Amino acid sequence: MSxxxxxxxxxxxxxxxxxxxxDDGEPMVVLKVDDELGLAVCGGxxxxxxxxxxxxxxxxxxxxxxxxHAGTAIARLDAEGAIAQT
Amino acid sequence: MKFVDEFRDAELGRxxxxxxxxLVEPGRHYKFMEVCGGHTHSIYKYGVDDLLPANVELVxxxxxPVCVIPMxxxxxxxxxxxxxxxxxxxxxxxxxxxxxEGSLLEAKAAGADIxxxxxxxxxxRIARENPDREVVFFAIGFETTAPSTALTLKRAxxxxxxxxxxxxxxxxxxxxLKALLESPDLRLDGFIxxxxxxxxxxxxxxxxxxxxxxxxxxxxxxEPLDILQAIVMILKQLEEGRxxxxxxxxxxxxxxxxxxxxxxxxxxxxxxxxxxxxxLGFISHSGxxxxxxxxxxxxELRFNVPGVRVADPKACQCGxxxxxxxxxxxxxxxxxxxxxxxxxxxxxxxxxxxxxxxxNYGRFARERxxx
Numbered sequence: 164m165s166x167x168x169x170x171x172x173x174x175x176x177x178x179x180x181x182x183x184x185x186d187d188g189e190p191m192v193v194l195k196v197d198d199e200l201g202l203a204v205c206g207g208x209x210x211x212x213x214x215x216x217x218x219x220x221x222x223x224x225x226x227x228x229x230x231x232h233a234g235t236a237i238a239r240l241d242a243e244g245a246i247a248q249t
Numbered sequence: 250m251k252f253v254d255e256f257r258d259a260e261l262g263r264x265x266x267x268x269x270x271x272l273v274e275p276g277r278h279y280k281f282m283e284v285c286g287g288h289t290h291s292i293y294k295y296g297v298d299d300l301l302p303a304n305v306e307l308v309x310x311x312x313x314p315v316c317v318i319p320m321x322x323x324x325x326x327x328x329x330x331x332x333x334x335x336x337x338x339x340x341x342x343x344x345x346x347x348x349x350e351g352s353l354l355e356a357k358a359a360g361a362d363i364x365x366x367x368x369x370x371x372x373x374r375i376a377r378e379n380p381d382r383e384v385v386f387f388a389i390g391f392e393t394t395a396p397s398t399a400l401t402l403k404r405a406x407x408x409x410x411x412x413x414x415x416x417x418x419x420x421x422x423x424x425x426l427k428a429l430l431e432s433p434d435l436r437l438d439g440f441i442x443x444x445x446x447x448x449x450x451x452x453x454x455x456x457x458x459x460x461x462x463x464x465x466x467x468x469x470x471x472e473p474l475d476i477l478q479a480i481v482m483i484l485k486q487l488e489e490g491r492x493x494x495x496x497x498x499x500x501x502x503x504x505x506x507x508x509x510x511x512x513x514x515x516x517x518x519x520x521x522x523x524x525x526x527x528x529l530g531f532i533s534h535s536g537x538x539x540x541x542x543x544x545x546x547x548x549e550l551r552f553n554v555p556g557v558r559v560a561d562p563k564a565c566q567c568g569x570x571x572x573x574x575x576x577x578x579x580x581x582x583x584x585x586x587x588x589x590x591x592x593x594x595x596x597x598x599x600x601x602x603x604x605x606x607x608x609n610y611g612r613f614a615r616e617r618x619x620x
Binding site: 187188213214216218219220230232233234235237238240 | 287340368369370390393394397400401444445448449471503507509510513
């Protein structure tokens with residue numbers, strides 16, 4: 164593949180801002196929790212669903228808002244979007 | 250959207266810009282470093298620097314984890330990826346970082362099985378689905394991302410997945426800041442502290458900056474008003490003769506950080522004696538490797554890697570950009586030999602890189618400054 168045909172960053176990461184490469188977090192809502200596996204299915208503001216590691220957050224329940232980075236919840240957000248508890 | 254829309258409010262932004270203007274002393278030049286690549290991206294995307302007085306300069310720091318990966322590490326990753334039966338996984342931007350003989354994306358085109366993932370959990374799933382293949386995850390990132398890798402390694406251990414390993418290139422934020430503060434060619438008046446790194450490590454690790462170097466710090470979120478408010482906080486500290494770590498991003502950053510994340514990082518990782526940063530050279534205790542308890546999941550021990558240091562291309566001035574000594578457009582090859590489509594240096598690869606962010610969003614500002 165020639166260098167000229169390399170895709171630009173936005174086409175590689177699917178957006179103009181790569182949340183996994185940057186120090187970025189995405190607010191997501193918990194849809195379903197698997198306590199045994201320590202994982203949750205979460206939905207983003209864009210409607211996309213993904214499996215999220217929830218080991219860093221206590222007592223996660225459906226409806227909770229989490230700040231997710233690279234597939235891991237790093238903070239719990241309250242209904243207003245601010246941090247509630249880590 | 251709560252905590253998004255109001256932090257992009259144009260009227261509030263103009264009010265903060267006015268406050269900044271009232272706080273600056275005429276004739277004094279202010280240099281503030283935004284540590285995080287996410288901030289750099291937001292500054293250019295929303296034109297934050299256009300709202301600042303001419304004597305307030307934002308210097309873009311080394312906080313893009315892709316931009317600081319040296320060419321030799323890319324070569325090591327490609328060498329692992331070329332092993333028979335290996336599936337090599339990494340984040341999207343990392344695939345485009347040039348090594349000495351091409352990027353991971355070019356290695357993929359040449360036949361290596363290299364796959365983009367959005368999280369280490371995705372890499373683990375690939376390992377589960379391919380028990381007869383060796384799956385390697387190229388782990389990069391600051392303390393924001395390291396807990397995710399640590400938890401994935403714990404999960405691999407729990408599931409007894411023997412075909413999964415990690416090439417650990419995680420870095421820590423404090424040592425490069427110390428190196429920059431010791432740098433004789435860089436004079437800074439304050440720091441806009443990283444947002445989500447601080448969600449993990451808290452505000453405490455940055456206290457050495459005011460204590461030892463007499464520079465104010467304001468930890469900031471990523472919306473344009475977050476960044477403007479952080480600049481107001483730093484200017485107020487300077488005006489009032491205070492020097493401390495303030496937290497503009499309290500809605501997400503607790504003072505103590507995330508203790509569970511710090512605990513799991515302590516279990517899975519240990520500090521490398523030194524780690525090479527692109528443009529900054531070797532910095533002591535600035536990189537993470539897998540701890541002895543997880544050494545069997547260390548890809549660098551499982552596979553042969555060249556481990557050869559490769560000098561950055563001569564034309565590339567990423568080092569000076571990362572240190573804030575020159576602006577992206579002052580690099581000899583910016584926008585000509587080096588573009589996001591054909592990057593020479595890593596700062597042009599990642600969307601968080603100062604050069605790519607400036608290239609994508611900064612044309613108007615550049616034209617204004619040229620005029």
